[in-house]
Amino acid sequence: MSKILIRGAKVLGGEPQDVLIDGDTIAEVGTGLSAEGAEVVDAAGKVLLPGLVDLHTHLREPGREDSETVLTGTRAAASGGYTAVFAMANTFPVADTAGVVEQVYRLGQEHGYCDVQPIGAVTVGLEGKKLAELGAMHESAAGVTVFSDDGKCVDDAVIMRRALEYVKAFGGVVAQHAQEPRLTEGAQMNEGVVSAELGLGGWPAVAEESIIARDVLLAEHVGSRVHICHLSTAGSVEIVRWAKSRGIDVTAEVTPHHLLLTDELVRSYNPVYKVNPPLRTERDVMALREALADGTIDIVATDHAPHPHEDKDCEWAAAAMGMVGLETALSVVQQTMVETGLLDWAGVADRMSVKPARIGRATGHGRPVSAGEPANLTLVDTAYRGAVDPAGFASRSRNTPYEGRELPGRVTHTWLRGKATLVDGKLA
Structure with missing residues (x-):
């Protein structure tokens, strides 16, 4: 009918x-x-909510169809209430050309379970050395407006500045995976009491916070938009809050797992809890919830990161980082934000539909539930x-x-x- x-x-x-x-x-x-x-x-x-929008999904196709495909990923999205997802660029080959982003875009159109908007890589091959074809990807049929090397940080300040300048011309945004690589060499989990007790290499909060601080200042200098992927520490919250108070055009996301889980779970050595950025402390979790409630953190994004069984069912050090999240995201937000009184359902719609659609410019999504x-x-x-x-x-x-x-x-x-x-x- x-x-x-x-x-x-x-x-x-x-x-x-x-x-x-x-x-x-x-x-x-x-x-x-x-x-x-x-x-x-x-x-x-x-x-009843407007269809959810995820600004941070890994669909793995092309190249890692053993983990996920555009078809299976969009079916998972529909199961979780999503009508649009933004597909990250760390595929094989990398989505750093108009041809690859158009392939992903058309696969989404063919399967029809939700709209798929490709995210273009910031640098060629995610190597952080040379800007990718940002303009060509934007002008392609996919109309890319969000660019990210997610999984790798754009750690070169000059490259990051050039990217911000380039996307400013067409109103695009650079979504940064904030991880200072020299501070996280060999990192296996959050640096703190638990990592010291377990003898695992630590991923310090400052490795995230230092990149965010640099990038909001670069965005201010250039007059461009920057988006912070999977913000995970209390210190990062304070930096973003400060940047917004100065009028810097910065937005930030938090994942459902960073709203609920802590590094105490790593004591089990179960690789299912291995993720990047790592699970943090209870103090960080509480700060993230409060920041999502007060608007310092703009949106919830899943960072849906599927891996085949053999990449996770192994010893901790060898396991891949990442968790699937599309099918459980709304439930986790209900538990951590609605049932705690921090957000009502209108607030959930704002953080999981309206604002992510606005940041990514997903036409027709994040709209009011009203006639027309x-x-x-x-x-x-x-x-x-x-x-x-x-x-x-x-x-x-x-x-x-x-x-x-x-x-x-x-x-x-x-x-x-x-x-x-x-x-x-x-x-x-």
């Missing part, structure tokens, strides 16, 4: 309303709407509680830190421009 009536949903957590979808657009929002000619979805007690807007929507059963079972994931990889952990909330329906991609918790 071309018409869908979502009956009695709590729009942004507010009073129950009906939402009528006609084709690819929201036709009407109100109470007691007619169901004539429409498929009816009973949404009583559930929360694109029907990109997510319906959430917030009363649900259940243990995470990765066997049921749509992602090709299973490296979740939440296996067996009880989390609240479950996405039941996702609509992309009026087309159901998830129905009753099952992919359409």
